[in-house]
Amino acid sequence: MNMRTEAAIPDSQSGGLPTGRESITLRIGGMTCAHCPPAIEKAVREVTGVKTVSVNLATQTAKVGYDPAQAKVSEILRAIRSVGYAVGTATMRIPIKNMHCTSCATRVELALKMTPGVIAARASLAPNAVDIEYQPERTDFQELRRSIESSGYRLAEPKVKPTDETLDPAEAANEQEYRSLMRKFWIAAVISLPVMAFSYPDLIPGLRDWMPMGSDTRRIVWALLGVLSLPVLLWSGSQFFVGMWDALKHRAANMHTLIAIGITAAFLYSVVAVAWPGIFPDMALAEVFWDVTDVVVALVVLGLALEIKAKGRTSQAIKKLIGLQAKTARVVRDGKEIDLPVEEVLVNDTVIVRPGEKIPVDGKVSVGSSAVDESMITGESMPVEKQTGDEVIGGTLNKTGSFRFTATKVGKDTALASIIRMVKDAQGSKAPIQRVVDTVSGYFVPAVMIVAILAALVWYDFGPEPRLIYATVILVTTLIIACPCALGLATPTSLTVGIGKGAENGILIRSGDALQAAEKLDAVILDKTGTITKGEPALTDVVVTPGHEENAVLRLTASLERGSEHPLASAIVKGAEARKIELADAEGFAAIPGHGVSGRIDGHDVLFGNAKLLRDRGVPADALLPQWERLANEGKTPMYVAVDGRAAGLIAVADTVKPDSRAAIEILKGLGIEVVMLTGDNERTGRAIAREVGIDRVLAEVLPDDKAHEVQKLQLEGKSVGMVGDGVNDAPALAQADVGFAIGTGTDVAIEASDVTLIKGSLMGVVTAIEISRATMRNVRQNLVGAFGYNALGIPVAAGVLYPFIGLLLSPLIAAAAMAFSSVTVVTNANRLRFFQPRRTGS
Amino acid sequence: MTPDRWIVTIAGIGLVAFIIWFFWLKRSTGARATETSGGYQEAMILVKGGYTPDTIVVRSGRPVRLNFRREETASCSDKVIFPDFQKSADLPTGETVAVELMPKEPGEFGFSCPMGMFRGRLVVE
Numbered sequence: 020m021n022m023r024t025e026a027a028i029p030d031s032q033s034g035g036l037p038t039g040r041e042s043i044t045l046r047i048g049g050m051t052c053a054h055c056p057p058a059i060e061k062a063v064r065e066v067t068g069v070k071t072v073s074v075n076l077a078t079q080t081a082k083v084g085y086d087p088a089q090a091k092v093s094e095i096l097r098a099i100r101s102v103g104y105a106v107g108t109a110t111m112r113i114p115i116k117n118m119h120c121t122s123c124a125t126r127v128e129l130a131l132k133m134t135p136g137v138i139a140a141r142a143s144l145a146p147n148a149v150d151i152e153y154q155p156e157r158t159d160f161q162e163l164r165r166s167i168e169s170s171g172y173r174l175a176e177p178k179v180k181p182t183d184e185t186l187d188p189a190e191a192a193n194e195q196e197y198r199s200l201m202r203k204f205w206i207a208a209v210i211s212l213p214v215m216a217f218s219y220p221d222l223i224p225g226l227r228d229w230m231p232m233g234s235d236t237r238r239i240v241w242a243l244l245g246v247l248s249l250p251v252l253l254w255s256g257s258q259f260f261v262g263m264w265d266a267l268k269h270r271a272a273n274m275h276t277l278i279a280i281g282i283t284a285a286f287l288y289s290v291v292a293v294a295w296p297g298i299f300p301d302m303a304l305a306e307v308f309w310d311v312t313d314v315v316v317a318l319v320v321l322g323l324a325l326e327i328k329a330k331g332r333t334s335q336a337i338k339k340l341i342g343l344q345a346k347t348a349r350v351v352r353d354g355k356e357i358d359l360p361v362e363e364v365l366v367n368d369t370v371i372v373r374p375g376e377k378i379p380v381d382g383k384v385s386v387g388s389s390a391v392d393e394s395m396i397t398g399e400s401m402p403v404e405k406q407t408g409d410e411v412i413g414g415t416l417n418k419t420g421s422f423r424f425t426a427t428k429v430g431k432d433t434a435l436a437s438i439i440r441m442v443k444d445a446q447g448s449k450a451p452i453q454r455v456v457d458t459v460s461g462y463f464v465p466a467v468m469i470v471a472i473l474a475a476l477v478w479y480d481f482g483p484e485p486r487l488i489y490a491t492v493i494l495v496t497t498l499i500i501a502c503p504c505a506l507g508l509a510t511p512t513s514l515t516v517g518i519g520k521g522a523e524n525g526i527l528i529r530s531g532d533a534l535q536a537a538e539k540l541d542a543v544i545l546d547k548t549g550t551i552t553k554g555e556p557a558l559t560d561v562v563v564t565p566g567h568e569e570n571a572v573l574r575l576t577a578s579l580e581r582g583s584e585h586p587l588a589s590a591i592v593k594g595a596e597a598r599k600i601e602l603a604d605a606e607g608f609a610a611i612p613g614h615g616v617s618g619r620i621d622g623h624d625v626l627f628g629n630a631k632l633l634r635d636r637g638v639p640a641d642a643l644l645p646q647w648e649r650l651a652n653e654g655k656t657p658m659y660v661a662v663d664g665r666a667a668g669l670i671a672v673a674d675t676v677k678p679d680s681r682a683a684i685e686i687l688k689g690l691g692i693e694v695v696m697l698t699g700d701n702e703r704t705g706r707a708i709a710r711e712v713g714i715d716r717v718l719a720e721v722l723p724d725d726k727a728h729e730v731q732k733l734q735l736e737g738k739s740v741g742m743v744g745d746g747v748n749d750a751p752a753l754a755q756a757d758v759g760f761a762i763g764t765g766t767d768v769a770i771e772a773s774d775v776t777l778i779k780g781s782l783m784g785v786v787t788a789i790e791i792s793r794a795t796m797r798n799v800r801q802n803l804v805g806a807f808g809y810n811a812l813g814i815p816v817a818a819g820v821l822y823p824f825i826g827l828l829l830s831p832l833i834a835a836a837a838m839a840f841s842s843v844t845v846v847t848n849a850n851r852l853r854f855f856q857p858r859r860t861g862s
Numbered sequence: 863m864t865p866d867r868w869i870v871t872i873a874g875i876g877l878v879a880f881i882i883w884f885f886w887l888k889r890s891t892g893a894r895a896t897e898t899s900g901g902y903q904e905a906m907i908l909v910k911g912g913y914t915p916d917t918i919v920v921r922s923g924r925p926v927r928l929n930f931r932r933e934e935t936a937s938c939s940d941k942v943i944f945p946d947f948q949k950s951a952d953l954p955t956g957e958t959v960a961v962e963l964m965p966k967e968p969g970e971f972g973f974s975c976p977m978g979m980f981r982g983r984l985v986v987e
Binding site for chain 2: 447
């Protein structure tokens with residue numbers, strides 16, 4: 020509670036507002052600390068027309084007094100948002116039918132603005148929809164719909180479109196594109212068959228006699244074939260011309276340009292051959308290439324269609340994530356349970372989840388308990404037990420029990436939405452390796468055109484007869500075999516699959532840079548606390564003096580510690596509970612700062628603390644000293660217990676190692692990566708943990724500010740260094756490292772400083788991330804070698820380089836098939852990454 | 863060489879020269895983004911066979927909003943990437959998508975589709 024804020028405006032003032040003044044209470048989300056209210060107040064006060072403002076941290080509200088003539092509510096909201104807080108309004112886009120004129124839009128807007136709770140409404144004709152900003156506690160979708168209908172318009176679709184993160188339109192467009200391409204392919208394919216047969220009558224005995232060379236029959240049949248091929252050129256092949264023309268306007272060239280020129284050249288030659296055979300010096304030159312046009316169009320169009328299908332599969336991971344989003348939520352409002360679209364759930368709403376239901380948004384369990392399957396987000400296959408106070412993640416599946424939770428993050432702030440956004444951004448980013456490709460592809464298409472022309476010239480000038488036909492075939496084949504698409508697709512498709520694969524396993528790779536850098540790591544620095552270890556102390560040992568029993572001593576200590584707020588106390592209480600020991604109540608509990616605690620339980624005087632506490636009370640404990648030293652050497656924190664003035668034993672707590680840390684470190688070493696441990700603890704504790712997990716190099720007693728420096732020192736040894744730590748305390752070190760791995764917990768996934776976020780807090784994530792990076796980069800290289808190699812071999816062969824030596828010349832039909840399937844091959848190879856399986860510990 | 867060979871050779875070389883001039887020797891001066899009352903520098907970019915305009919001139923230190931509108935279905939252009947800003951956006955056909963950037967330092971920053979067939983430049987002064 021912030022006193023200054025409370026004192027700023029006495030409550031009585033809001034009752035007697037002077038005229039020209041209105042007051043509004045806004046619900047604010049994201050206020051967690053005492054310095055939040057002043058920041059908001061300052062921002063709001065800067066809005067002209069605002070007279071008073073008071074922000075209350077406890078109720079999460081802001082009361083603003085303002086002059087409506089000068090200030091608008093929307094300006095106040097904007098001011099609050101500008102300092103980074105969510106203000107209690109939601110936005111919704113509602114599509115509207117038959118809203119054709121500006122005045123219609125104004126009418127809808129007016130009707131909505133009159134609705135209580137609506138802060139802003141903007142209708143636009145272009146998407147034919149209205150964007151509404153409203154206060155969800157005052158109005159809801161049904162109310163808004165009534166307002167719109169009262170203005171005489173209807174909603175275009177009954178369902179509300181989620182504001183962001185929907186892939187559907189893009190997918191629908193792809194599907195439509197695919198179907199249209201397949202139609203074009205079938206037409207071209209069906210026409211290709213007779214055209215092919217009649218184009219080579221000299222090869223088919225019956226046809227050779229029926230339509231001999233130079234006969235009118237042959238000319239007429241060929242003319243008919245030309246007419247038949249026209250729709251293939253102009254309809255099936257239309258996108259090549261459109262694509263070429265759009266690019267030419269920008270003085271650019273692309274794959275469409277190459278294909279369009281190739282098929283046009285073949286077609287025009289055939290037209291001339293049929294229409295004016297006389298201009299050819301030899302009758303044999305008056306050949307037709309209708310088949311080239313038809314088959315090339317058919318094959319390339321089929322290739323494009325298959326490519327769309329295969330590319331759709333590359334983004335399967337993100338589709339899965341989007342599919343996790345819940346559609347509705349059961350929320351308690353005004354004491355009633357109501358089902359709401361998930362977009363309308365607000366921060367601080369109480370949400371009810373039953374067994375088998377999806378958890379709609381992020382939150383903290385308030386009532387009840389259950390086991391939740393979080394595998395879709397964290398990659399952890401075991402269900403997680405949730406009790407009061409535990410975080411739940413939106414999109415995960417509730418298994419066994421019913422519970423209520425308080426929503427903490429909604430809409431685009433939820434962990435799931437952040438994950439989707441991060442994965443999408445990462446999939447769209449470029450790996451450094453792509454720069455080479457970008458430079459090449461900028462020059463590629465015009466270069467191919469030049470090569471094709473020069474090759475045709477050489478064949479015309481120096482080639483064998485019939486020179487004209489050879490030159491034409493060479494030109495067409497060279498243009499068609501070149502495949503800029505394979506080059507362009509090589510890196511992005513692999514990245515998309517690789518980064519998606521990471522997300523499926525609870526590993527968020529932030530960019531192509533990070534993915535590429537992770538492959539080359541020489542050393543990984545692991546922060547000890549919270550990374551190798553669980554980060555919270557647990558009971559490890561109970562040592563007793565003769566005459567005492569372990570569980571009895573633990574029971575007394577735990578009963579005493581139940582009253583303490585010390586972090587070690589809860590470890591002991593939990594340890595006792597794990598042994599199913601029933602605790603008693605302590606009388607006369609006293610905490611002695613710097614020493615320990617004392618109290619009376621079941622008639623026994625109990626002391627618990629360090630050696631100093633026992634010395635001060637005159638309790639001899641020398642007999643326990645060797646045991647104390649042994650435990651301390653193991654990196655544990657042992658403490659003395661005395662009962663009725665006599666030393667009873669030692670109880671040790673320690674930060675324990677996560678179950679799979681040792682296995683993960685072993686695998687990392689097996690991958691040829693040096694593993695270093697970094698800790699702020701003393702050398703002895705650090706060494707003890709390092710021994711346990713098999714790390715040789717320990718950097719102990721490192722101050723938090725020096726962590727980044729230690730990373731740098733290792734980098735100066737010439738190593739590429741990965742740093743694994745938590746995103747808050749280790750942020751500078753994560754940023755300094757070549758790849759920063761942040762161990763995330765629960766809903767906190769958008770960790771800024773990190774290159775990689777491990778949603779599940781296990782070190783196996785580092786292993787999986789590095790293995791995904793290696794697999795992906797290997798895949799990228801295969802693709803690049805394939806695509807470059809294909810073009811580097813295909814183009815010279817098509818140009819006829821091999822003809823003088825072994826008489827090899829490619830047919831344009833073969834070139835078309837090769838070109839169409841080269842890009843499909845690249846995408847298919849990238850899709851192989853989908854079968855990547857992370858290692859499991861113990862296997 | 864026979865006359866027809868001379869003619870074809872000269873025509874072919876002329877064509878090569880034309881290709882070099884047409885595709886590689888172009889200079890675009892670029893369009894300057896307009897400044898809105900909200901302090902944004904805004905520009906509309908049409909995505910169709912390329913980016914129109916393909917060079918946007920802005921001033922450093924002020925937020926930039928580029929509104930992309932894609933009017934084609936070719937799958938290459940369904941995304942635009944700003945590698946220097948680590949940003950990318952999906953461009954569904956027929957929708958206007960705003961990309962917001964904060965250029966802090968002057969320089970030239972490229973943007974392109976994932977395959978690099980469409981290219982544009984953001985010139986920051």
